[in-house]
Amino acid sequence: MEAEAAKYIGAGIACLGMGGAGIGLGTIFGNYLSGALRNPSAADGQFGRLIFGFAVTEALGIFSLLVALLLLFAV
Amino acid sequence: MVESDKQGSSGESPAGNRQTEQGGESLEARRRRLAADLATRGGKVEPREEGRERRQGYALAVKLSSEFIAAVLVGAFLGYLLDRFAGTAPWGMIVLLLLGFCAGVLNVLRSTGAVSTPAPGQRNSSWKAKPDDE
Numbered sequence: 001m002e003a004e005a006a007k008y009i010g011a012g013i014a015c016l017g018m019g020g021a022g023i024g025l026g027t028i029f030g031n032y033l034s035g036a037l038r039n040p041s042a043a044d045g046q047f048g049r050l051i052f053g054f055a056v057t058e059a060l061g062i063f064s065l066l067v068a069l070l071l072l073f074a075v
Numbered sequence: 076m077v078e079s080d081k082q083g084s085s086g087e088s089p090a091g092n093r094q095t096e097q098g099g100e101s102l103e104a105r106r107r108r109l110a111a112d113l114a115t116r117g118g119k120v121e122p123r124e125e126g127r128e129r130r131q132g133y134a135l136a137v138k139l140s141s142e143f144i145a146a147v148l149v150g151a152f153l154g155y156l157l158d159r160f161a162g163t164a165p166w167g168m169i170v171l172l173l174l175g176f177c178a179g180v181l182n183v184l185r186s187t188g189a190v191s192t193p194a195p196g197q198r199n200s201s202w203k204a205k206p207d208d209e
Contacts, residue, residue: 048189055180062147062176066169073155074165 007071014068021061028053142186143179150175 032050036043154171158164184190 047187048184051180051184051187051189054183058143058180059176062172065147065151066172069151069155069172070165070168074158074168 007075011068011071014064014071017064017067018061021057021064024057024060025054028057139183139186142182146179146182147172147175150178 028050032043032046035046150171150173151168153175154168157167157171161167181190185192
């Protein structure tokens with residue numbers, strides 16, 4: 001296999017990690033929404049923690065996107 | 076309802092004397108019509124308010140995600156340009172993409188109000204101490 005083709009295939013495989021980040025974000029926001037519907041008065045106080053969890057989860061997806069972009073443009 | 080109201084007013088306006096004579100009667104009729112109008116419109120207001128609230132939720136979600144994604148994309152693009160023109164092969168994209176991610180999270184926090192936009196004098200406010208102040 002040529003190195004160019006291996007680069008593109010590797011970038012595509014690295015982007016699969018963003019799907020995992022998407023699953024995690026769905027879990028986070030879905031659980032936040034179900035908790036907020038059970039107790040709406042406590043929902044606004046937890047919004048900072050929601051955004052924190054969103055950032056930590058999305059960081060891993062950004063890492064895989066970073067690997068894919070590095071394979072495409074920098075290697 | 077509105078058409079009948081316009082017809083009534085246009086029919087009364089040319090005859091000035093009759094208007095003063097029929098003032099009490101037409102006032103009663105108008106008041107009844109207004110009550111009927113308000114009764115029919117009171118039911119219509121509720122769904123529109125609900126729809127507006129839902130639309131505001133969609134607008135908020137689209138705004139937050141687009142702010143986050145825009146910051147990450149701008150970081151990646153600047154890193155690509157830095158790598159291309161300064162020749163620092165992978166490191167410009169790595170550092171600037173992570174900086175773009177941090178800027179995106181900060182944008183989201185700012186637009187939701189969890190972090191206030193820093194004033195020039197005080198830049199050392201941590202966001203965990205913010206809910207106690209409010």
